[in-house]
Amino acid sequence: MNSSVVISGVGLWTPTHSISNEELVASYNAWAENFNLENKSAIEAGELAEKPFSSPAFIEKASGIKSRYVYAKDGILDIKRMRPILDVRDDEQVSHQAEMAISAAKEALKSANKTAADIDMVIVSCAYTQRSYPAIAIEVQAALGIKGFGFDMLVACSAATFGLQRAVDAVKSGTSKGVLVINPELTTPQINFTDRDSHFIFGDVATAVIVESSDTCQSDHAFDVLSSKCVTAYSNNIRSNFGYTTRTTDEDPYSADKLFHQNGRKVFKEVCPMAAEHIESHLQSEGIQVSDLKRWWLHQANINMNLLISRRLLGRDATIEEAPVVLDEYANTASAGSIIAFAKYHDDFITGDIGVICSFGAGYSIGSLILRKR
Numbered sequence: 297m298n299s300s301v302v303i304s305g306v307g308l309w310t311p312t313h314s315i316s317n318e319e320l321v322a323s324y325n326a327w328a329e330n331f332n333l334e335n336k337s338a339i340e341a342g343e344l345a346e347k348p349f350s351s352p353a354f355i356e357k358a359s360g361i362k363s364r365y366v367y368a369k370d371g372i373l374d375i376k377r378m379r380p381i382l383d384v385r386d387d388e389q390v391s392h393q394a395e396m397a398i399s400a401a402k403e404a405l406k407s408a409n410k411t412a413a414d415i416d417m418v419i420v421s422c423a424y425t426q427r428s429y430p431a432i433a434i435e436v437q438a439a440l441g442i443k444g445f446g447f448d449m450l451v452a453c454s455a456a457t458f459g460l461q462r463a464v465d466a467v468k469s470g471t472s473k474g475v476l477v478i479n480p481e482l483t484t485p486q487i488n489f490t491d492r493d494s495h496f497i498f499g500d501v502a503t504a505v506i507v508e509s510s511d512t513c514q515s516d517h518a519f520d521v522l523s524s525k526c527v528t529a530y531s532n533n534i535r536s537n538f539g540y541t542t543r544t545t546d547e548d549p550y551s552a553d554k555l556f557h558q559n560g561r562k563v564f565k566e567v568c569p570m571a572a573e574h575i576e577s578h579l580q581s582e583g584i585q586v587s588d589l590k591r592w593w594l595h596q597a598n599i600n601m602n603l604l605i606s607r608r609l610l611g612r613d614a615t616i617e618e619a620p621v622v623l624d625e626y627a628n629t630a631s632a633g634s635i636i637a638f639a640k641y642h643d644d645f646i647t648g649d650i651g652v653i654c655s656f657g658a659g660y661s662i663g664s665l666i667l668r669k670r
């Protein structure tokens with residue numbers, strides 16, 4: 297039998313802390329009330345806009361999100377702070393993001409029945425890395441005792457699928473025998489918890505995937521990667537302008553445009569058709585019909601986006617078995633969402649069953665992998 301490239305294991309690390317919509321909204325509304333009181337005369341003079349109130353009912357209806365996990369809860373709900381408190385670690389200590397990544401990586405190695413000796417390439421791929429260098433991937437590589445090389449990649453919500461495509465190509469070309477792709481999504485430091493339109497969207501999590509050749513695979517729940525497809529199209533509708541040049545401009549590093557911000561309506565309208573067309577054309581190029589799919593492990597940004605995408609493709613609503621939802625519990629975890637869905641919902645696959653992992657988000661960026669159970 298010809299060898300193929302397989303996903304042989306997947307790992308999920310979920311933070312212990314979580315924040316419900318009710319807790320988050322109580323804090324935001326208290327902050328907004330305080331802001332409006334403190335700035336009463338400027339608001340009355342028309343110099344400042346009054347802060348509107350948020351609501352758990354709106355959040356759940358508009359997004360499907362009920363709660364989110366957070367790496368550090370302290371500070372987020374404190375109306376004098378509205379951002380998490382992370383302890384300062386010296387250079388000899390493991391960094392926050394590497395700590396998350398290592399936990400997910402260990403789970404993925406266990407799930408693939410592999411050790412560090414079986415891996416020779418580590419990709420940390422996510423929406424943000426907490427520093428530029430040394431790469432988080434190299435720190436993780438050292439901590440796990442992996443020989444070979446590692447590097448970081450940033451592709452916002454499509455970081456996981458784009459990282460997986462790099463891994464698949466590396467194994468296919470023989471550059472690598474085993475690749476560990478990790479997505480430590482530490483999103484909360486970049487959330488503007490004083491912005492009603494986006495304070496509820498994101499959560500923290502880490503996922504990891506092992507990619508290798510079927511020749512070395514020792515897993516009984518492996519998937520052949522039939523094909524992968526990535527595409528980008530430039531858009532300013534989702535941005536974060538914080539970067540290493542921020543200190544040179546004398547701007548406020550905490551100002552709203554330095555944090556996550558978006559034109560959510562436009563994103564919704566533009567990305568849904570792009571994602572549906574992307575999946576359809578990817579399947580077509582492999583001679584696979586939409587009806588051949590057992591499951592869609594879709595990006596988890598908004599339940600209404602996923603409903604719209606599957607409706608466009610299927611001509612009806614997808615069932616929860618066809619397109620599982622994790623964003624109600626996890627919120628949008630940037631690139632990790634589709635991998636959480638895959639990690640939690642693949643045990644019922646039998647040999648020959650086909651599914652698609654698909655991400656979509658900032659950039660814009662869209663990535664998909666067609667998987668078949670071995």
Ligand code: CO8
Nearest residue numbers: 350351354358423453483556560561564597598630657658
């Ligand atoms: N509470 C109550 N009311 C609210 C709230 C709130 N929290 N927020 C908005 N409203 C109000 C609005 O003011 C508006 O009122 P009015 O009609 O009077 O003007 C009304 O509710 C409707 O507002 P919207 O039109 O904004 O609401 P939508 O129905 O469009 O829903 C969503 C907003 C949920 C944001 C929706 O547009 C959406 O999900 N869009 C897609 C977003 C998306 O997928 N973005 C991807 C971003 S993630 C990504 O790409 C990765 C980035 C990297 C990670 C970043 C980590 C920090």
